[in-house]
Amino acid sequence: MEPIVTGVTGSQEEVRAIVxxxxxxxxxxxxxxxxxxxxxxxxxxxxxMPYGDPLTGLEEISAFAHRAxxxxxxxPLTVTYEAESIVFIRPDLAVIKIRQRPITRDGxxxxxxxxxxxxxxxxxxxxxxxxxxxxxxxxxxxxxEAAPGTxxxxxxxxxxxxRIAVAQNTTVIDHGAxxxx
Numbered sequence: 038m039e040p041i042v043t044g045v046t047g048s049q050e051e052v053r054a055i056v057x058x059x060x061x062x063x064x065x066x067x068x069x070x071x072x073x074x075x076x077x078x079x080x081x082x083x084x085x086m087p088y089g090d091p092l093t094g095l096e097e098i099s100a101f102a103h104r105a106x107x108x109x110x111x112x113p114l115t116v117t118y119e120a121e122s123i124v125f126i127r128p129d130l131a132v133i134k135i136r137q138r139p140i141t142r143d144g145x146x147x148x149x150x151x152x153x154x155x156x157x158x159x160x161x162x163x164x165x166x167x168x169x170x171x172x173x174x175x176x177x178x179x180x181x182e183a184a185p186g187t188x189x190x191x192x193x194x195x196x197x198x199x200r201i202a203v204a205q206n207t208t209v210i211d212h213g214a215x216x217x218x
Contacts, residue, residue: 038119039052040052040055040056040120040121040122040123040133041121041122041123042122042123042124042125043122043123043124043125044123044124044125044126044131045125045126045127045128046125046128047123047125047128047131051125051128051131051194051199052123054199055120055123055131055133055192055199056120058077058192058199058200058201059118059119059120059133059135060118061073061077062074062077062118062201063116063117063118065077065106066106066109066115066116067109067110067115067116068110069106069107069108069109069110069111070106071099071102071103071105071106071107074102074106075095075098075099075102077200077201078095078098078200078201078202078204079095079193079195079200079201079202080094080095081094081095081202082094082095082098082200082201082202082203082204083202083203083204084098084201084203084204084205084206085204085205085206086206087186087206087207113141113142114139114140114141114142115139115140115141115142116137116138116139116140116186117137117138117140118135118136118137118188119135119136119138120133120134120135121134121135121136122134128194129193129194129195130191130192130193130194131191131192131194131199132189132190132191132192133189133190133192134187134188134189135187135188135189135190136186136187137186137187137188137206138186139186186206186207187206187207188204188205188206188207189204189205189207190202190203190204190205191203191204
């Protein structure tokens with residue numbers, strides 16, 4: 038799917054370069070490659086993690102990537118990234134909205150796996166989830182597409198190359214879809 042492109046005129050070449058950057062982020066994360074991931078950021082980048090933790094500068098982003106990414110290559114779940122929209126603020130500055138969806142290593146969408154293994158809210162666990170957690174797990178199992186991730190990147194083009202200047206990674210919750218589950 039091609040992203041929606043708005044703002045000042047961005048060439049197809051620039052759009053392809055940005056979509057390629059998104060694919061490089063996905064590849065680095067799926068394969069646990071912290072150096073490949075880190076090289077996609079500007080030196081002065083700022084990244085807000087899904088639960089609000091900030092990482093400021095390439096040194097902090099790199100340290101996090103080197104701690105977190107190597108283990109992701111061994112996880113049974115990974116994600117896909119899809120560039121949904123690009124807004125060119127200037128020819129060298131763009132904002133991109135990315136949809137993140139969980140999948141298994143063999144490419145199955147998460148809802149297929151959850152439904153195949155039954156309702157996780159009914160399984161016993163060490164932590165014994167409360168009623169709210171059981172309802173949440175049951176609703177997500179019934180409709181996991183209602184809780185994908187979303188990323189917002191501000192990209193800057195320096196020396197002919199797009200890099201991430203600001204990143205915000207957020208869990209999206211479609212309350213209406215979950216309530217209907």
